[in-house]
Amino acid sequence: MNFSGLINEFGPLTVAGLAQGAIIALFALGYTLVYGVLRLINFAHSEVFLVGTYACLIAWGWFGLDQNSAAPDLGAMLGYMALGLVVAIVASGLVALLVELVAYRPLRRRNAPPLAFLITAIGASLAISETVGVLTHRVQRGVPPIIQAKTVITIGNTHITNLQILIVVLALVMMFVLDRFINGSRLGRGIRAVAQSPDSAALMGVNKSRVISLVFLLGGLMAGIAAVMYDLKIGVTKYDAGFLLGIDAFTAAVLGGIGNLRGALVGGLLLGVLQNYAAGLFGSSWLHGAAFVLLVLILMFRPTGLLGESLGRARA
Amino acid sequence: MLLELDNISLAYGRIQALHGISLTVGQGEIVALIGANGAGKSTTMRAISGLRPVSQGSIKFDGKDITRLRADLRVVRGVSQSPEGRGIFPGMSVRENLEMGAYTRRVRAEIDEDLERVFGLFPRMKEREKQSGGTLSGGEQQMLAVGRALMSRPKLLLLDEPSMGLAPMLIQQIFDIIVEINQQGTTILLVEQNAQQALSRAHRAYVLETGRIVKAGTGAELLHDPAVKDAYLGVA
Numbered sequence: 001m002n003f004s005g006l007i008n009e010f011g012p013l014t015v016a017g018l019a020q021g022a023i024i025a026l027f028a029l030g031y032t033l034v035y036g037v038l039r040l041i042n043f044a045h046s047e048v049f050l051v052g053t054y055a056c057l058i059a060w061g062w063f064g065l066d067q068n069s070a071a072p073d074l075g076a077m078l079g080y081m082a083l084g085l086v087v088a089i090v091a092s093g094l095v096a097l098l099v100e101l102v103a104y105r106p107l108r109r110r111n112a113p114p115l116a117f118l119i120t121a122i123g124a125s126l127a128i129s130e131t132v133g134v135l136t137h138r139v140q141r142g143v144p145p146i147i148q149a150k151t152v153i154t155i156g157n158t159h160i161t162n163l164q165i166l167i168v169v170l171a172l173v174m175m176f177v178l179d180r181f182i183n184g185s186r187l188g189r190g191i192r193a194v195a196q197s198p199d200s201a202a203l204m205g206v207n208k209s210r211v212i213s214l215v216f217l218l219g220g221l222m223a224g225i226a227a228v229m230y231d232l233k234i235g236v237t238k239y240d241a242g243f244l245l246g247i248d249a250f251t252a253a254v255l256g257g258i259g260n261l262r263g264a265l266v267g268g269l270l271l272g273v274l275q276n277y278a279a280g281l282f283g284s285s286w287l288h289g290a291a292f293v294l295l296v297l298i299l300m301f302r303p304t305g306l307l308g309e310s311l312g313r314a315r316a
Numbered sequence: 317m318l319l320e321l322d323n324i325s326l327a328y329g330r331i332q333a334l335h336g337i338s339l340t341v342g343q344g345e346i347v348a349l350i351g352a353n354g355a356g357k358s359t360t361m362r363a364i365s366g367l368r369p370v371s372q373g374s375i376k377f378d379g380k381d382i383t384r385l386r387a388d389l390r391v392v393r394g395v396s397q398s399p400e401g402r403g404i405f406p407g408m409s410v411r412e413n414l415e416m417g418a419y420t421r422r423v424r425a426e427i428d429e430d431l432e433r434v435f436g437l438f439p440r441m442k443e444r445e446k447q448s449g450g451t452l453s454g455g456e457q458q459m460l461a462v463g464r465a466l467m468s469r470p471k472l473l474l475l476d477e478p479s480m481g482l483a484p485m486l487i488q489q490i491f492d493i494i495v496e497i498n499q500q501g502t503t504i505l506l507v508e509q510n511a512q513q514a515l516s517r518a519h520r521a522y523v524l525e526t527g528r529i530v531k532a533g534t535g536a537e538l539l540h541d542p543a544v545k546d547a548y549l550g551v552a
Contacts (some may be wrong), residue, residue: 199367203397
Protein backbone atom coordinates (compact mmCIF):
# COMPACT_ATOMS: atom_id res chain seq x y z
CA MET A 1 0.00 0.00 0.00
CA ASN A 2 1.27 3.38 -1.01
CA PHE A 3 0.09 5.80 1.68
CA SER A 4 2.61 8.50 0.85
CA GLY A 5 1.50 8.31 -2.78
CA LEU A 6 -2.12 8.85 -1.75
CA ILE A 7 -1.17 11.76 0.54
CA ASN A 8 1.12 13.43 -1.98
CA GLU A 9 -1.36 13.04 -4.81
CA PHE A 10 -4.46 13.75 -2.71
CA GLY A 11 -5.36 16.96 -4.57
CA PRO A 12 -4.91 15.65 -8.12
CA LEU A 13 -6.70 12.40 -7.28
CA THR A 14 -9.63 14.30 -5.80
CA VAL A 15 -9.97 16.55 -8.83
CA ALA A 16 -9.72 13.66 -11.28
CA GLY A 17 -12.23 11.74 -9.18
CA LEU A 18 -14.75 14.58 -9.16
CA ALA A 19 -14.64 14.88 -12.95
CA GLN A 20 -14.99 11.13 -13.39
CA GLY A 21 -17.71 11.08 -10.73
CA ALA A 22 -19.69 13.86 -12.41
CA ILE A 23 -19.95 11.78 -15.59
CA ILE A 24 -20.93 8.72 -13.56
CA ALA A 25 -23.57 10.78 -11.73
CA LEU A 26 -25.24 11.97 -14.95
CA PHE A 27 -25.20 8.41 -16.22
CA ALA A 28 -26.58 7.08 -12.91
CA LEU A 29 -29.67 9.33 -13.09
CA GLY A 30 -31.18 7.09 -15.76
CA TYR A 31 -31.02 4.03 -13.53
CA THR A 32 -32.44 5.88 -10.59
CA LEU A 33 -35.31 7.60 -12.45
CA VAL A 34 -36.57 4.39 -14.01
CA TYR A 35 -36.14 2.44 -10.79
CA GLY A 36 -38.04 5.09 -8.84
CA VAL A 37 -41.10 4.72 -11.04
CA LEU A 38 -41.01 1.09 -12.18
CA ARG A 39 -38.83 -0.68 -9.56
CA LEU A 40 -36.92 -1.95 -12.59
CA ILE A 41 -33.17 -1.94 -13.17
CA ASN A 42 -32.94 -0.91 -16.80
CA PHE A 43 -29.69 -2.63 -17.74
CA ALA A 44 -30.10 -1.38 -21.30
CA HIS A 45 -29.41 2.12 -19.99
CA SER A 46 -25.68 1.48 -20.47
CA GLU A 47 -26.34 1.23 -24.21
CA VAL A 48 -28.37 4.44 -24.17
CA PHE A 49 -25.10 6.02 -23.05
CA LEU A 50 -23.06 4.05 -25.60
CA VAL A 51 -25.16 5.33 -28.50
CA GLY A 52 -24.56 8.87 -27.24
CA THR A 53 -20.79 8.40 -27.33
CA TYR A 54 -21.00 7.47 -31.01
CA ALA A 55 -23.73 9.91 -32.00
CA CYS A 56 -21.64 13.00 -31.27
CA LEU A 57 -18.66 11.50 -33.10
CA ILE A 58 -20.84 10.95 -36.15
CA ALA A 59 -22.11 14.53 -35.95
CA TRP A 60 -18.58 15.90 -35.74
CA GLY A 61 -17.69 13.62 -38.66
CA TRP A 62 -20.22 15.55 -40.81
CA PHE A 63 -17.80 18.46 -40.52
CA GLY A 64 -14.79 16.33 -41.39
CA LEU A 65 -13.53 16.16 -37.83
CA ASP A 66 -11.67 13.09 -36.64
CA GLN A 67 -9.05 12.33 -34.02
CA ASN A 68 -6.29 13.78 -36.21
CA SER A 69 -8.00 17.12 -36.78
CA ALA A 70 -6.46 20.30 -35.44
CA ALA A 71 -8.12 21.85 -32.41
CA PRO A 72 -10.83 24.34 -33.48
CA ASP A 73 -10.80 28.01 -32.45
CA LEU A 74 -13.10 29.21 -29.69
CA GLY A 75 -16.11 30.04 -31.85
CA ALA A 76 -15.99 26.76 -33.75
CA MET A 77 -15.37 24.92 -30.51
CA LEU A 78 -18.57 26.28 -28.97
CA GLY A 79 -20.48 25.41 -32.12
CA TYR A 80 -19.15 21.86 -32.19
CA MET A 81 -19.88 21.42 -28.48
CA ALA A 82 -23.47 22.53 -28.94
CA LEU A 83 -23.88 20.28 -31.98
CA GLY A 84 -22.32 17.27 -30.26
CA LEU A 85 -24.47 17.72 -27.16
CA VAL A 86 -27.71 18.16 -29.11
CA VAL A 87 -27.10 15.16 -31.36
CA ALA A 88 -26.00 12.91 -28.48
CA ILE A 89 -28.96 13.98 -26.33
CA VAL A 90 -31.44 13.34 -29.13
CA ALA A 91 -29.88 9.98 -30.02
CA SER A 92 -29.70 8.75 -26.43
CA GLY A 93 -33.19 10.04 -25.67
CA LEU A 94 -34.62 8.22 -28.70
CA VAL A 95 -32.85 4.96 -27.87
CA ALA A 96 -34.16 5.16 -24.29
CA LEU A 97 -37.73 5.68 -25.54
CA LEU A 98 -37.32 2.89 -28.06
CA VAL A 99 -36.06 0.44 -25.43
CA GLU A 100 -39.11 1.23 -23.30
CA LEU A 101 -41.48 0.86 -26.22
CA VAL A 102 -40.02 -2.33 -27.70
CA ALA A 103 -38.62 -4.18 -24.71
CA TYR A 104 -40.71 -3.24 -21.69
CA ARG A 105 -44.12 -1.95 -22.71
CA PRO A 106 -45.31 -5.24 -24.25
CA LEU A 107 -44.34 -7.04 -21.04
CA ARG A 108 -46.18 -4.51 -18.93
CA ARG A 109 -49.32 -4.99 -21.02
CA ARG A 110 -49.16 -8.69 -20.19
CA ASN A 111 -48.44 -8.17 -16.48
CA ALA A 112 -45.19 -10.13 -16.85
CA PRO A 113 -43.30 -11.06 -13.66
CA PRO A 114 -40.26 -8.94 -12.64
CA LEU A 115 -37.82 -11.64 -13.74
CA ALA A 116 -39.05 -11.33 -17.34
CA PHE A 117 -38.21 -7.61 -17.28
CA LEU A 118 -34.73 -8.33 -15.95
CA ILE A 119 -33.97 -10.87 -18.69
CA THR A 120 -35.36 -8.53 -21.32
CA ALA A 121 -33.22 -5.70 -19.96
CA ILE A 122 -30.06 -7.76 -20.27
CA GLY A 123 -31.15 -8.94 -23.72
CA ALA A 124 -31.81 -5.42 -24.96
CA SER A 125 -28.45 -4.31 -23.60
CA LEU A 126 -26.56 -7.09 -25.37
CA ALA A 127 -28.50 -6.63 -28.61
CA ILE A 128 -27.59 -2.95 -28.82
CA SER A 129 -23.94 -3.23 -27.78
CA GLU A 130 -23.38 -6.19 -30.12
CA THR A 131 -24.97 -4.30 -33.00
CA VAL A 132 -22.61 -1.40 -32.34
CA GLY A 133 -19.74 -3.91 -32.03
CA VAL A 134 -20.51 -5.42 -35.43
CA LEU A 135 -21.00 -2.06 -37.10
CA THR A 136 -17.69 -0.74 -35.75
CA HIS A 137 -15.76 -4.02 -36.19
CA ARG A 138 -15.14 -3.88 -32.46
CA VAL A 139 -12.47 -1.28 -33.06
CA GLN A 140 -12.28 1.76 -30.83
CA ARG A 141 -12.90 5.17 -32.37
CA GLY A 142 -10.91 8.26 -31.49
CA VAL A 143 -12.50 11.57 -30.52
CA PRO A 144 -11.59 14.83 -32.30
CA PRO A 145 -9.87 17.35 -30.02
CA ILE A 146 -12.88 19.64 -29.68
CA ILE A 147 -11.58 20.93 -26.36
CA GLN A 148 -7.88 20.97 -25.64
CA ALA A 149 -7.50 20.17 -21.99
CA LYS A 150 -5.29 22.78 -20.41
CA THR A 151 -4.62 23.75 -16.85
CA VAL A 152 -6.48 26.86 -15.76
CA ILE A 153 -6.10 26.67 -11.99
CA THR A 154 -3.08 25.44 -10.03
CA ILE A 155 -3.11 24.91 -6.27
CA GLY A 156 0.13 23.33 -5.04
CA ASN A 157 0.60 20.20 -7.11
CA THR A 158 -3.06 20.14 -8.10
CA HIS A 159 -3.75 21.21 -11.67
CA ILE A 160 -7.37 21.74 -12.64
CA THR A 161 -8.17 21.75 -16.34
CA ASN A 162 -10.85 23.64 -18.24
CA LEU A 163 -12.39 20.29 -19.23
CA GLN A 164 -12.65 19.10 -15.62
CA ILE A 165 -14.38 22.33 -14.66
CA LEU A 166 -16.76 22.07 -17.61
CA ILE A 167 -17.71 18.49 -16.74
CA VAL A 168 -18.38 19.17 -13.07
CA VAL A 169 -20.28 22.42 -13.69
CA LEU A 170 -22.40 20.88 -16.44
CA ALA A 171 -23.29 17.92 -14.23
CA LEU A 172 -24.28 20.21 -11.35
CA VAL A 173 -26.36 22.45 -13.61
CA MET A 174 -28.18 19.49 -15.15
CA MET A 175 -28.82 18.03 -11.70
CA PHE A 176 -30.31 21.32 -10.58
CA VAL A 177 -32.52 21.61 -13.66
CA LEU A 178 -33.74 18.03 -13.30
CA ASP A 179 -34.40 18.51 -9.60
CA ARG A 180 -36.47 21.62 -10.29
CA PHE A 181 -38.39 19.79 -12.99
CA ILE A 182 -39.21 16.78 -10.80
CA ASN A 183 -40.06 18.78 -7.69
CA GLY A 184 -41.44 21.96 -9.18
CA SER A 185 -43.45 21.19 -12.31
CA ARG A 186 -46.83 19.59 -12.90
CA LEU A 187 -45.31 16.75 -14.95
CA GLY A 188 -42.67 16.24 -12.27
CA ARG A 189 -45.41 15.94 -9.69
CA GLY A 190 -47.04 13.31 -11.91
CA ILE A 191 -43.77 11.36 -11.94
CA ARG A 192 -43.52 11.49 -8.16
CA ALA A 193 -47.16 10.44 -7.84
CA VAL A 194 -46.63 7.32 -9.95
CA ALA A 195 -43.46 6.54 -7.97
CA GLN A 196 -45.27 6.83 -4.64
CA SER A 197 -48.55 5.13 -5.50
CA PRO A 198 -49.29 4.06 -9.08
CA ASP A 199 -52.98 3.33 -8.44
CA SER A 200 -53.61 6.62 -6.67
CA ALA A 201 -51.82 8.42 -9.50
CA ALA A 202 -54.19 6.85 -12.03
CA LEU A 203 -57.14 7.95 -9.87
CA MET A 204 -55.82 11.52 -10.08
CA GLY A 205 -55.86 11.32 -13.87
CA VAL A 206 -52.13 10.70 -14.40
CA ASN A 207 -51.39 8.77 -17.58
CA LYS A 208 -48.95 6.15 -16.31
CA SER A 209 -47.61 5.18 -19.73
CA ARG A 210 -46.76 8.78 -20.48
CA VAL A 211 -44.96 9.16 -17.16
CA ILE A 212 -42.94 6.01 -17.86
CA SER A 213 -41.94 7.27 -21.31
CA LEU A 214 -40.99 10.58 -19.72
CA VAL A 215 -38.62 9.05 -17.16
CA PHE A 216 -36.92 6.95 -19.83
CA LEU A 217 -36.54 10.07 -21.94
CA LEU A 218 -35.13 12.13 -19.06
CA GLY A 219 -32.64 9.39 -18.21
CA GLY A 220 -31.64 9.24 -21.88
CA LEU A 221 -31.08 13.01 -22.09
CA MET A 222 -28.78 12.94 -19.08
CA ALA A 223 -26.89 9.92 -20.45
CA GLY A 224 -26.41 11.78 -23.74
CA ILE A 225 -24.69 14.65 -21.93
CA ALA A 226 -22.59 12.18 -19.94
CA ALA A 227 -21.61 10.49 -23.22
CA VAL A 228 -20.23 13.69 -24.77
CA MET A 229 -18.27 14.50 -21.60
CA TYR A 230 -16.92 10.96 -21.57
CA ASP A 231 -15.74 11.23 -25.18
CA LEU A 232 -13.96 14.50 -24.51
CA LYS A 233 -12.37 13.24 -21.32
CA ILE A 234 -11.30 9.75 -22.39
CA GLY A 235 -10.59 10.49 -26.04
CA VAL A 236 -11.89 7.18 -27.42
CA THR A 237 -15.05 5.11 -27.34
CA LYS A 238 -15.76 1.47 -28.08
CA TYR A 239 -18.77 -0.85 -28.31
CA ASP A 240 -18.30 -1.97 -24.68
CA ALA A 241 -17.80 1.53 -23.21
CA GLY A 242 -21.41 1.61 -21.98
CA PHE A 243 -21.13 -1.72 -20.22
CA LEU A 244 -17.96 -0.81 -18.30
CA LEU A 245 -19.00 2.66 -17.16
CA GLY A 246 -22.57 1.39 -16.71
CA ILE A 247 -21.43 -0.81 -13.85
CA ASP A 248 -19.91 2.25 -12.18
CA ALA A 249 -23.06 4.27 -12.77
CA PHE A 250 -25.30 1.53 -11.44
CA THR A 251 -23.02 1.22 -8.40
CA ALA A 252 -23.21 4.96 -7.85
CA ALA A 253 -27.01 4.88 -8.01
CA VAL A 254 -27.14 2.12 -5.39
CA LEU A 255 -24.48 3.81 -3.28
CA GLY A 256 -26.45 7.06 -3.12
CA GLY A 257 -29.77 5.28 -2.65
CA ILE A 258 -31.42 4.07 -5.84
CA GLY A 259 -34.57 5.98 -6.69
CA ASN A 260 -33.14 9.14 -5.17
CA LEU A 261 -31.98 11.83 -7.63
CA ARG A 262 -29.68 13.64 -5.24
CA GLY A 263 -28.36 10.23 -4.20
CA ALA A 264 -27.20 9.65 -7.77
CA LEU A 265 -25.16 12.85 -7.62
CA VAL A 266 -23.66 12.07 -4.22
CA GLY A 267 -23.05 8.44 -5.16
CA GLY A 268 -21.45 9.37 -8.48
CA LEU A 269 -19.08 11.97 -7.08
CA LEU A 270 -18.18 9.78 -4.10
CA LEU A 271 -17.53 6.74 -6.26
CA GLY A 272 -15.37 8.72 -8.68
CA VAL A 273 -13.26 10.15 -5.88
CA LEU A 274 -12.94 6.86 -3.98
CA GLN A 275 -11.94 5.00 -7.12
CA ASN A 276 -9.13 7.46 -7.63
CA TYR A 277 -8.01 7.24 -4.00
CA ALA A 278 -8.00 3.45 -4.28
CA ALA A 279 -5.94 3.74 -7.45
CA GLY A 280 -3.48 6.00 -5.60
CA LEU A 281 -3.29 3.63 -2.67
CA PHE A 282 -3.12 0.23 -4.38
CA GLY A 283 -2.22 1.12 -7.97
CA SER A 284 -4.54 1.88 -10.84
CA SER A 285 -5.46 -1.74 -11.49
CA TRP A 286 -7.41 -1.67 -8.20
CA LEU A 287 -9.56 1.24 -9.29
CA HIS A 288 -12.70 -0.86 -9.80
CA GLY A 289 -12.13 -3.59 -7.25
CA ALA A 290 -11.62 -1.31 -4.25
CA ALA A 291 -14.73 0.68 -5.04
CA PHE A 292 -16.78 -2.48 -5.01
CA VAL A 293 -15.41 -3.54 -1.65
CA LEU A 294 -16.56 -0.18 -0.36
CA LEU A 295 -19.96 -0.58 -1.97
CA VAL A 296 -20.43 -3.93 -0.27
CA LEU A 297 -19.40 -2.44 3.08
CA ILE A 298 -21.75 0.51 2.77
CA LEU A 299 -24.65 -1.67 1.76
CA MET A 300 -24.01 -4.01 4.68
CA PHE A 301 -24.53 -1.15 7.08
CA ARG A 302 -26.91 0.96 5.04
CA PRO A 303 -28.82 -1.23 2.58
CA THR A 304 -30.88 1.66 1.24
CA GLY A 305 -27.77 3.60 0.21
CA LEU A 306 -26.39 6.80 1.67
CA LEU A 307 -29.39 9.09 1.19
CA GLY A 308 -31.70 6.13 1.45
CA GLU A 309 -34.99 7.56 0.29
CA SER A 310 -36.84 6.85 -2.89
CA LEU A 311 -37.68 9.28 -5.67
CA GLY A 312 -41.18 8.89 -4.40
CA ARG A 313 -40.36 10.11 -0.95
CA ALA A 314 -38.16 12.98 -2.00
CA ARG A 315 -39.80 16.17 -0.82
CA ALA A 316 -40.19 19.28 -2.89
CA MET B 317 -78.96 7.65 -14.62
CA LEU B 318 -75.50 9.02 -14.00
CA LEU B 319 -73.94 5.58 -13.50
CA GLU B 320 -75.19 2.22 -14.72
CA LEU B 321 -73.46 -1.09 -14.08
CA ASP B 322 -74.94 -3.88 -16.17
CA ASN B 323 -74.09 -7.46 -15.25
CA ILE B 324 -70.46 -6.78 -14.26
CA SER B 325 -68.14 -9.68 -13.52
CA LEU B 326 -64.54 -9.40 -12.43
CA ALA B 327 -61.87 -11.93 -11.48
CA TYR B 328 -58.51 -11.74 -9.74
CA GLY B 329 -56.65 -14.51 -11.51
CA ARG B 330 -58.83 -17.57 -10.94
CA ILE B 331 -60.80 -16.06 -8.12
CA GLN B 332 -64.11 -14.69 -9.29
CA ALA B 333 -64.75 -11.58 -7.17
CA LEU B 334 -67.92 -10.22 -8.79
CA HIS B 335 -70.69 -12.30 -10.34
CA GLY B 336 -72.88 -10.16 -12.56
CA ILE B 337 -73.42 -6.98 -10.56
CA SER B 338 -76.03 -4.54 -11.80
CA LEU B 339 -76.68 -1.25 -10.09
CA THR B 340 -77.52 2.36 -10.86
CA VAL B 341 -76.75 5.72 -9.32
CA GLY B 342 -78.97 8.65 -10.24
CA GLN B 343 -77.94 12.28 -10.53
CA GLY B 344 -77.79 13.90 -7.07
CA GLU B 345 -78.16 10.70 -5.08
CA ILE B 346 -76.17 9.22 -2.25
CA VAL B 347 -76.10 5.48 -2.86
CA ALA B 348 -74.55 3.11 -0.33
CA LEU B 349 -73.04 -0.29 -0.93
CA ILE B 350 -72.90 -2.40 2.21
CA GLY B 351 -71.72 -5.91 2.91
CA ALA B 352 -69.25 -8.02 4.86
CA ASN B 353 -65.51 -8.12 4.34
CA GLY B 354 -64.65 -9.71 1.03
CA ALA B 355 -68.17 -9.31 -0.39
CA GLY B 356 -66.77 -7.37 -3.35
CA LYS B 357 -67.51 -3.77 -2.33
CA SER B 358 -64.04 -2.39 -3.01
CA THR B 359 -63.72 -4.49 -6.15
CA THR B 360 -66.91 -2.91 -7.46
CA MET B 361 -65.41 0.51 -6.80
CA ARG B 362 -62.22 -0.43 -8.65
CA ALA B 363 -64.25 -1.60 -11.61
CA ILE B 364 -66.07 1.74 -11.73
CA SER B 365 -62.91 3.85 -11.42
CA GLY B 366 -61.10 1.64 -13.93
CA LEU B 367 -58.28 0.34 -11.74
CA ARG B 368 -59.37 -3.21 -12.57
CA PRO B 369 -60.66 -4.39 -15.93
CA VAL B 370 -64.00 -6.20 -15.91
CA SER B 371 -64.29 -9.57 -17.60
CA GLN B 372 -67.93 -9.18 -18.53
CA GLY B 373 -70.73 -6.61 -18.53
CA SER B 374 -70.79 -2.90 -19.22
CA ILE B 375 -70.35 0.36 -17.34
CA LYS B 376 -72.14 3.47 -18.52
CA PHE B 377 -71.37 6.89 -17.15
CA ASP B 378 -73.24 10.05 -18.06
CA GLY B 379 -74.84 8.20 -20.99
CA LYS B 380 -71.57 6.94 -22.46
CA ASP B 381 -69.97 3.52 -22.31
CA ILE B 382 -66.75 3.64 -20.27
CA THR B 383 -66.25 -0.12 -19.80
CA ARG B 384 -62.86 -0.16 -21.56
CA LEU B 385 -61.75 3.40 -20.78
CA ARG B 386 -58.44 3.88 -18.92
CA ALA B 387 -58.71 4.98 -15.29
CA ASP B 388 -56.98 8.34 -15.85
CA LEU B 389 -59.43 9.20 -18.64
CA ARG B 390 -62.43 8.38 -16.44
CA VAL B 391 -61.22 11.13 -14.10
CA VAL B 392 -61.49 13.60 -16.97
CA ARG B 393 -65.09 12.40 -17.58
CA GLY B 394 -65.97 13.16 -13.95
CA VAL B 395 -65.40 10.00 -11.90
CA SER B 396 -63.29 10.46 -8.77
CA GLN B 397 -62.42 7.92 -6.12
CA SER B 398 -61.18 8.09 -2.56
CA PRO B 399 -59.68 4.60 -2.50
CA GLU B 400 -59.64 1.88 0.12
CA GLY B 401 -56.56 2.44 2.30
CA ARG B 402 -56.68 6.14 1.33
CA GLY B 403 -53.76 6.04 -1.13
CA ILE B 404 -52.18 9.24 0.15
CA PHE B 405 -48.89 10.24 -1.52
CA PRO B 406 -46.68 9.96 1.58
CA GLY B 407 -43.80 12.10 0.27
CA MET B 408 -46.00 15.00 -0.79
CA SER B 409 -47.32 17.73 1.44
CA VAL B 410 -51.02 17.99 2.20
CA ARG B 411 -51.27 20.81 -0.29
CA GLU B 412 -49.42 18.85 -2.98
CA ASN B 413 -51.73 15.90 -2.40
CA LEU B 414 -54.72 18.17 -2.92
CA GLU B 415 -53.12 19.69 -6.02
CA MET B 416 -52.65 16.15 -7.37
CA GLY B 417 -56.42 15.81 -7.12
CA ALA B 418 -56.67 18.67 -9.61
CA TYR B 419 -54.05 17.16 -11.94
CA THR B 420 -56.37 17.07 -14.95
CA ARG B 421 -57.45 20.69 -14.55
CA ARG B 422 -55.67 23.77 -15.82
CA VAL B 423 -57.57 26.84 -14.68
CA ARG B 424 -55.60 28.09 -11.68
CA ALA B 425 -58.36 30.31 -10.30
CA GLU B 426 -60.82 27.41 -10.22
CA ILE B 427 -58.29 25.13 -8.53
CA ASP B 428 -57.64 27.77 -5.85
CA GLU B 429 -61.38 28.13 -5.36
CA ASP B 430 -61.70 24.37 -4.80
CA LEU B 431 -58.72 24.35 -2.43
CA GLU B 432 -60.57 26.92 -0.34
CA ARG B 433 -63.69 24.78 -0.48
CA VAL B 434 -61.80 21.71 0.76
CA PHE B 435 -60.12 23.76 3.49
CA GLY B 436 -63.61 24.96 4.43
CA LEU B 437 -64.91 21.39 4.70
CA PHE B 438 -61.77 20.17 6.49
CA PRO B 439 -60.18 23.04 8.46
CA ARG B 440 -57.66 20.50 9.78
CA MET B 441 -56.16 20.24 6.29
CA LYS B 442 -55.48 23.97 6.26
CA GLU B 443 -53.56 23.66 9.54
CA ARG B 444 -51.53 20.76 8.14
CA GLU B 445 -51.07 22.28 4.68
CA LYS B 446 -47.27 21.99 4.58
CA GLN B 447 -46.96 18.72 6.49
CA SER B 448 -46.15 15.63 4.45
CA GLY B 449 -49.00 13.20 3.84
CA GLY B 450 -47.16 10.27 5.40
CA THR B 451 -47.02 11.96 8.80
CA LEU B 452 -50.78 12.50 9.15
CA SER B 453 -52.93 10.43 11.51
CA GLY B 454 -55.32 7.90 10.02
CA GLY B 455 -58.29 10.20 10.41
CA GLU B 456 -56.46 13.11 8.82
CA GLN B 457 -55.39 10.92 5.90
CA GLN B 458 -59.03 9.96 5.43
CA MET B 459 -60.05 13.63 5.26
CA LEU B 460 -57.20 14.29 2.85
CA ALA B 461 -58.26 11.41 0.60
CA VAL B 462 -61.85 12.68 0.47
CA GLY B 463 -60.73 16.27 -0.05
CA ARG B 464 -58.29 15.24 -2.78
CA ALA B 465 -61.03 13.31 -4.59
CA LEU B 466 -63.14 16.47 -4.61
CA MET B 467 -60.36 18.47 -6.28
CA SER B 468 -61.16 17.10 -9.73
CA ARG B 469 -64.68 18.58 -9.47
CA PRO B 470 -66.24 15.16 -10.02
CA LYS B 471 -69.78 14.47 -11.15
CA LEU B 472 -69.57 11.18 -9.27
CA LEU B 473 -67.60 10.77 -6.06
CA LEU B 474 -66.69 7.21 -5.08
CA LEU B 475 -65.93 6.86 -1.37
CA ASP B 476 -64.44 3.58 -0.20
CA GLU B 477 -64.83 3.17 3.56
CA PRO B 478 -64.53 6.82 4.53
CA SER B 479 -65.17 5.98 8.21
CA MET B 480 -62.49 3.29 8.40
CA GLY B 481 -60.25 3.68 11.42
CA LEU B 482 -61.93 6.86 12.65
CA ALA B 483 -62.92 7.65 16.22
CA PRO B 484 -66.73 7.58 16.76
CA MET B 485 -66.96 11.37 16.97
CA LEU B 486 -65.07 11.74 13.70
CA ILE B 487 -67.30 9.17 12.00
CA GLN B 488 -70.32 11.34 12.74
CA GLN B 489 -68.43 14.32 11.38
CA ILE B 490 -67.27 12.69 8.15
CA PHE B 491 -70.82 11.54 7.35
CA ASP B 492 -72.08 15.07 7.99
CA ILE B 493 -69.49 16.29 5.49
CA ILE B 494 -70.50 13.64 2.95
CA VAL B 495 -74.10 14.84 3.14
CA GLU B 496 -72.89 18.42 2.79
CA ILE B 497 -70.84 17.57 -0.31
CA ASN B 498 -73.90 15.88 -1.76
CA GLN B 499 -76.08 18.90 -1.04
CA GLN B 500 -73.54 21.06 -2.86
CA GLY B 501 -74.37 19.01 -5.96
CA THR B 502 -72.05 15.99 -6.13
CA THR B 503 -73.47 12.52 -6.63
CA ILE B 504 -71.99 9.97 -4.24
CA LEU B 505 -71.50 6.21 -4.25
CA LEU B 506 -70.42 5.07 -0.83
CA VAL B 507 -68.94 1.77 0.32
CA GLU B 508 -69.21 1.19 4.07
CA GLN B 509 -68.75 -1.31 6.84
CA ASN B 510 -70.61 1.07 9.10
CA ALA B 511 -74.02 0.09 7.76
CA GLN B 512 -75.96 2.02 10.38
CA GLN B 513 -74.48 5.35 9.36
CA ALA B 514 -74.42 4.57 5.65
CA LEU B 515 -78.06 3.48 5.47
CA SER B 516 -79.33 6.38 7.55
CA ARG B 517 -77.56 8.91 5.28
CA ALA B 518 -78.09 7.30 1.86
CA HIS B 519 -81.06 7.77 -0.43
CA ARG B 520 -80.73 4.22 -1.69
CA ALA B 521 -78.55 1.24 -0.93
CA TYR B 522 -77.49 -2.18 -2.18
CA VAL B 523 -76.39 -5.16 -0.11
CA LEU B 524 -73.52 -7.23 -1.51
CA GLU B 525 -72.82 -10.83 -0.56
CA THR B 526 -70.00 -12.89 -2.09
CA GLY B 527 -69.90 -10.86 -5.27
CA ARG B 528 -73.65 -10.64 -5.84
CA ILE B 529 -76.26 -8.04 -5.04
CA VAL B 530 -78.77 -9.70 -2.73
CA LYS B 531 -80.92 -6.73 -1.74
CA ALA B 532 -81.73 -3.23 -2.87
CA GLY B 533 -83.95 -0.50 -1.54
CA THR B 534 -84.09 2.94 0.01
CA GLY B 535 -81.80 3.56 2.95
CA ALA B 536 -84.74 3.59 5.34
CA GLU B 537 -86.18 0.34 3.97
CA LEU B 538 -82.92 -1.53 4.42
CA LEU B 539 -82.35 0.03 7.83
CA HIS B 540 -85.56 -1.63 8.98
CA ASP B 541 -85.17 -4.87 7.05
CA PRO B 542 -84.94 -7.75 9.58
CA ALA B 543 -82.33 -9.68 7.58
CA VAL B 544 -80.14 -6.61 7.12
CA LYS B 545 -80.51 -5.72 10.79
CA ASP B 546 -79.51 -9.20 11.73
CA ALA B 547 -76.48 -9.43 9.45
CA TYR B 548 -75.08 -5.91 9.34
CA LEU B 549 -76.51 -3.73 12.07
CA GLY B 550 -75.47 -5.83 15.02
CA VAL B 551 -78.98 -5.87 16.57
CA ALA B 552 -81.33 -8.82 16.59
